[in-house]
Amino acid sequence: MKIAVIGYGAIGRFLIEQLDAVPDFEIAAVYSVPAPPDRAERVVDDLDALLATRPDLVVECAGHRALSECGEAVLRSGVDLLVVSVGALADPALEQQLRTAARHGGRLLIAAGALSGLDALSTAREAGLDSVSYVGKKAPAAWTNTPAEDMVDLTSITSAVTFLECDARTAALRFPQNANVVAAIALAGLGFERTQVSLVVDPASNGNNHSFVARGAFGEIAMTTRSATLPANPKTSMLAPYSLVQTIKKHAGLIIV
Ligand SMILES: NC(=O)C1=CN([C@@H]2O[C@H](COP(=O)(O)OP(=O)(O)OC[C@H]3O[C@@H](n4cnc5c(N)ncnc54)[C@H](O)[C@@H]3O)[C@@H](O)[C@H]2O)C=CC1
Ligand SMILES: O=C([O-])CC(=O)C(=O)O
Structure with a gap:
């Protein structure tokens, strides 16, 4: 499974470290603003370059602004988008925009994040x-x-x-x-x-x-x-990136619990 990640801060770095340890997952691209100085081999300059790697899933962990800037384009490209900055959907215009894009493209997957239950x-x-x-x-x-x-x-x-x-x-x-x-x-x-x-x-x-x-x-x-x-x-809670790992494993799995 090819995964692209938007955001290379506390959650993004932790998530990538976890996913790198799983042979079934490949981090195809990382897009973050400003661009991170390390991990140059998979860092891309913009969203088009990220989508050009043809990921199976894009994971957003970059904040409300990033979701509003990137969300629609990812979904319209037909790729599923897993988001942790779900609070951005409290903006009714963005919620509507992403719901409409998901109707014609990829699915919008909302992580439980730090929350259980x-x-x-x-x-x-x-x-x-x-x-x-x-x-x-x-x-x-x-x-x-x-x-x-x-x-x-x-x-x-x-x-x-x-x-x-x-x-x-x-x-x-x-x-x-x-x-x-x-x-x-x-x-x-x-x-x-x-x-x-x-x-x-x-x-x-x-x-x-x-x-x-x-x-x-x-x-x-x-x-x-x-x-x-x-x-x-x-x-940020430690459980937040783990909820992304868990959702990604579920997404890729044959038996879903
Ligand atoms: N659902 C949940 O339980 C939780 C959700 N969050 C959300 O996740 C976001 C990320 O959390 P952390 O990694 O702890 O924050 P962080 O500040 O450590 O990392 C954010 C990363 O996103 C990048 N970035 C910022 N604006 C961007 C943009 N417009 N486009 C692309 N990249 C951009 C930054 O350069 C940084 O690498 C938070 O801002 C918050 O919205 C955070 C904690 C829990
Ligand atoms: O990480 C947490 O504990 C929760 C959090 O910041 C959020 O919901 O934005």
Whole structure:
């Protein structure tokens, strides 16, 4: 299976390292802006060059802007696109553009990312959902260089502070590096407007914590995940690249669990 990767940051590097260890997978091309200085042999300068390698799958791990710049072209070329920056779909125009492109081309595959329990949430949607609420809790370092800095003093807090309560659309758009999981919950469950979100900074936080509760006539699902962060990016859970590895293996597999 030939795989092309957009984005060569914390997730991209980790992912490629994992996939390089699997004989069935070949990394055909890597496209990232700015261009990475290492791994020159498979780094390409633009999306056309990436698609010219004729990958079986393109994986996006480069952020909201990259998905809006590259997503439509990948899907229209007929190649499946696995995305981790799912929060970009909180922009209704981009969601519509990618849905239309997927209708005529490759499929849009949305990774669970740092989150667990998305399969259960999708199952519950079939049964009927009344409410879905999510709490995301991370250490102060994860919220630096984000709008959280205007809502709470990250340097002086001594206990957990909930600095934002809003719907999933608002959270995903305002926190493009921290609230992609919220968009995945919205798309699997009750949608962007009806998914309630609380964002928390906690100096005692040991990794990234994602919890959601979904209720309906079926009963209740409560999921909590705590993941260590990637050394290269304190915002990003270690589980995020592993969810890409798992989805790719599933995509290539004959028996799907
Ligand atoms: N669904 C989930 O659970 C998660 C999703 N994410 C998403 O994944 C993205 C990547 O995460 P990290 O690797 O930790 O970030 P990072 O900042 O370490 O890496 C991003 C990479 O993308 C490249 N890039 C940026 N803009 C680009 C563009 N327009 N075109 C091509 N390449 C571009 C950068 O040069 C860098 O190599 C995040 O921005 C976030 O949107 C991150 C963590 C979890
Ligand atoms: O990696 C995580 O813990 C989740 C994350 O940043 C996101 O959803 O954007």
